[in-house]
Amino acid sequence: MSHLITPQGVRKLLETKDGSRRSGHITVQVIHIKSVPSAQGERFRVVLSDSENFVQGMMSSQMNVLITEGTLTAMGLLSIEDHMFNEIQGKTIVILLSAFPLNENPGFKIGNPVDISLVAGNTTAANSAAAAPTPLYNSTNSTSTVHNTYNTKPMNTTSNSNAMNVSPTRSNSSANPYGRPTTSAVSTATAPIVRSSTTASSNFNRIADLNLYHSKWTIKARVTNKSDIRTWSNAKGEGSLFAISLLDESGVDIRATFFKEAVDRFYQMLQEGQVYTFSGGRLKVANAQFNTCKSPHEITFDQNSEIHLSSDSNNIQKQSYDFVESIASIESYSVSPERPILVDVLAFVQSIGEPSNLISKKKGQEFTKCEVVVVDDSQAQINVTLWNEQALKASSLMPVNELVAVCRARVSDYGGGKSLSGAQAIVLARNEPVIQQLPAYDRLLSWYKQTGGQAQARSLSGTGGGFGGLASFSDRKCIADIKREQLGYQTEKGDYISFAATVAFLKKDKEGGAWYPACPNPEAPCKNMCKVTPDASTTSTGESWACERCGGTFDRCVRRWIFSAVVEDSSGSTWVTFFNESAEVLLDGKTADEIHMASDGGTPSDPYDSAFAKAAYTEWVFKCKVKNELVNEELKRKTQVVAMHPMNYVQESKDLLAAINKF
Amino acid sequence: MAQQEDGGYPRLNGSMICSGQYNNMIVSLVGQFASAVPTGNTVEFVCCDQGRATVILDQAELPENLAALPEMYYELIGQVAEDGSLVLFVAREMSADMDMGTYNQMIQIQQNPKFMQYFGGGGGQMESAMATN
Numbered sequence: 086m087s088h089l090i091t092p093q094g095v096r097k098l099l100e101t102k103d104g105s106r107r108s109g110h111i112t113v114q115v116i117h118i119k120s121v122p123s124a125q126g127e128r129f130r131v132v133l134s135d136s137e138n139f140v141q142g143m144m145s146s147q148m149n150v151l152i153t154e155g156t157l158t159a160m161g162l163l164s165i166e167d168h169m170f171n172e173i174q175g176k177t178i179v180i181l182l183s184a185f186p187l188n189e190n191p192g193f194k195i196g197n198p199v200d201i202s203l204v205a206g207n208t209t210a211a212n213s214a215a216a217a218p219t220p221l222y223n224s225t226n227s228t229s230t231v232h233n234t235y236n237t238k239p240m241n242t243t244s245n246s247n248a249m250n251v252s253p254t255r256s257n258s259s260a261n262p263y264g265r266p267t268t269s270a271v272s273t274a275t276a277p278i279v280r281s282s283t284t285a286s287s288n289f290n291r292i293a294d295l296n297l298y299h300s301k302w303t304i305k306a307r308v309t310n311k312s313d314i315r316t317w318s319n320a321k322g323e324g325s326l327f328a329i330s331l332l333d334e335s336g337v338d339i340r341a342t343f344f345k346e347a348v349d350r351f352y353q354m355l356q357e358g359q360v361y362t363f364s365g366g367r368l369k370v371a372n373a374q375f376n377t378c379k380s381p382h383e384i385t386f387d388q389n390s391e392i393h394l395s396s397d398s399n400n401i402q403k404q405s406y407d408f409v410e411s412i413a414s415i416e417s418y419s420v421s422p423e424r425p426i427l428v429d430v431l432a433f434v435q436s437i438g439e440p441s442n443l444i445s446k447k448k449g450q451e452f453t454k455c456e457v458v459v460v461d462d463s464q465a466q467i468n469v470t471l472w473n474e475q476a477l478k479a480s481s482l483m484p485v486n487e488l489v490a491v492c493r494a495r496v497s498d499y500g501g502g503k504s505l506s507g508a509q510a511i512v513l514a515r516n517e518p519v520i521q522q523l524p525a526y527d528r529l530l531s532w533y534k535q536t537g538g539q540a541q542a543r544s545l546s547g548t549g550g551g552f553g554g555l556a557s558f559s560d561r562k563c564i565a566d567i568k569r570e571q572l573g574y575q576t577e578k579g580d581y582i583s584f585a586a587t588v589a590f591l592k593k594d595k596e597g598g599a600w601y602p603a604c605p606n607p608e609a610p611c612k613n614m615c616k617v618t619p620d621a622s623t624t625s626t627g628e629s630w631a632c633e634r635c636g637g638t639f640d641r642c643v644r645r646w647i648f649s650a651v652v653e654d655s656s657g658s659t660w661v662t663f664f665n666e667s668a669e670v671l672l673d674g675k676t677a678d679e680i681h682m683a684s685d686g687g688t689p690s691d692p693y694d695s696a697f698a699k700a701a702y703t704e705w706v707f708k709c710k711v712k713n714e715l716v717n718e719e720l721k722r723k724t725q726v727v728a729m730h731p732m733n734y735v736q737e738s739k740d741l742l743a744a745i746n747k748f
Numbered sequence: 749m750a751q752q753e754d755g756g757y758p759r760l761n762g763s764m765i766c767s768g769q770y771n772n773m774i775v776s777l778v779g780q781f782a783s784a785v786p787t788g789n790t791v792e793f794v795c796c797d798q799g800r801a802t803v804i805l806d807q808a809e810l811p812e813n814l815a816a817l818p819e820m821y822y823e824l825i826g827q828v829a830e831d832g833s834l835v836l837f838v839a840r841e842m843s844a845d846m847d848m849g850t851y852n853q854m855i856q857i858q859q860n861p862k863f864m865q866y867f868g869g870g871g872g873q874m875e876s877a878m879a880t881n
Contacts, residue, residue, distance in 0.1 A: 735847045735850060738847070738850045738854065739850055742850065742853045742854060742857065745857055745863070746857075748862075
């Protein structure tokens, strides 16, 4: 098995040519693995051996899974595709960026490897290094180029005992290639000094390669996205910030944030679409919740960071695109809050809704929302929700009948269907040569020419889409389908169905009224929804209500509608439950408290009866959630109304006529 | 002359009433009056397909509010004369925002042989148990 190990593998790992450090599959034996806790989570230190020498190593965080899943174990063989090395406290550490374990594990240490740092001589040179480790790929700092100790131009003929024979001039006699030279060596070295002003792109770090071990790096990247300036204020203080997305040749983009003074210094200067060089930023692990970029890291720049406009931008795309196969494919995505799914979608804009203003219940902030429907040749359409500035510019960002690229939108399954929200960027395909080269572009254009995009597509957001997004005609079913399709048995959460029906019967005659008393506490956990019970100590001065959930006692309650009803269509009828929000729609906006007061606080009477009478035999399009629940040890299907809107007879007629014509 | 089921009447548009197929039948026309003022005892009526029909006012008068509500759509029930004009029996107000295009499509589907069976009383050719209204 020793034949699998790359001869002189460790030395080769520590070699570089022209600043490149790609290993091209160097196989070593991992003779030791040790878990090291760190601020960024568990890390693994490893010792890599080629049977003659060994070197200390560290798994990059994306490689941890090889160890945690047991694919790589001690004494196993590892083929390294991509790595870098770093000096930490005078010792060279190989950082494994990409590697895969071989199936073979001899189970014992092959050979008798010796620490490579001891091979070339004493270790004092290593200790002469400055305390702070310096990365080897900083191209802006000219002193750091000397740290390319594996530069193929040998500078000092005395450094001959080192088989590597690459060290530049040193002030000390030891030819330890792993030691960091003193600054005097720097000034006499004739190693090529890499300046950031050169146009060779290899002098910049690639965003794809950035990792937390980099303390000094420079990237050249395009600003693909710039946010507005936002202000924050919390117990620790307040300030302003803005964020940008940066994309470079590596095709990976990264988020960068600027705080306080950095905002003043850089906000005006940075323009979307322009290319700049960036250095002096701090790397950290990205916050997946807010970060829509591909890189697992993000950068923080401060007022001392260096950012310069660059004229050379040929190799950097305007945006990186990774389009989904089709809108229909999104249907099968399973979304979880811990793992948000971001997608790029290339599709035609079918229709734009009216922007609407909403006020956040939590913070009382006002924001604007606009729903746009996009469609593609998979005969599926999906809602894209735009917010705030994007919502206000909806018609110019996403003109109807235009092919657009929606980038990094979050897939949401709110309300049961699928929809997209919070796109990082939206571009017109006709402005993007990169998109025009994709086969999907031609395919979509020719589909559109043939069908006009008018072919009846089914909406993925139809049975969902949150905020009253109701099914289009083609997505609607009939009441008989509830039983026929065994709804409620499919998923634990419940199944959604939309259908048009008439209210045939309202079960309003409950003692005290078709409502329940709810807690007046608008904050969590109650949010005006928890049931309260009348306090035993109701005095003659008024009522008293007690809430178990929040523990409060109140002199009033908020009445919330709850009642059952039978709704009917041509295929059959079903019992449904109306809760407060949908009941208020049904009863023409009348709240339970209103009716209760109009009934003089006593038993229900004329205002109560007439409110229900008006609702009888009205026609609606309902969206219902069907779930099976255990009631008295028996599984019963429960259907509750989640959303509803009145039947639009004109649109309904049009849809019916179109369907008849197709028959 | 076609048979007409008792109580049923076909719904027509401008081109259908002129076709001769419905002569002497009692029919329904939905549309708007072209003018609030009759010319002698006739007035022009704009049908749902934008075709025009002549309405004869021998047996009924124009609706009272016609001048005040020029946008109002009416349903006219009357008998088709030999020349394709309609002898008005009664005019009913519908509303001011009827969608004529959709209505026109609907009455054409009623005449479609494939679906005629589902619409009773109209067309006069087939018997049906269903009433149209």
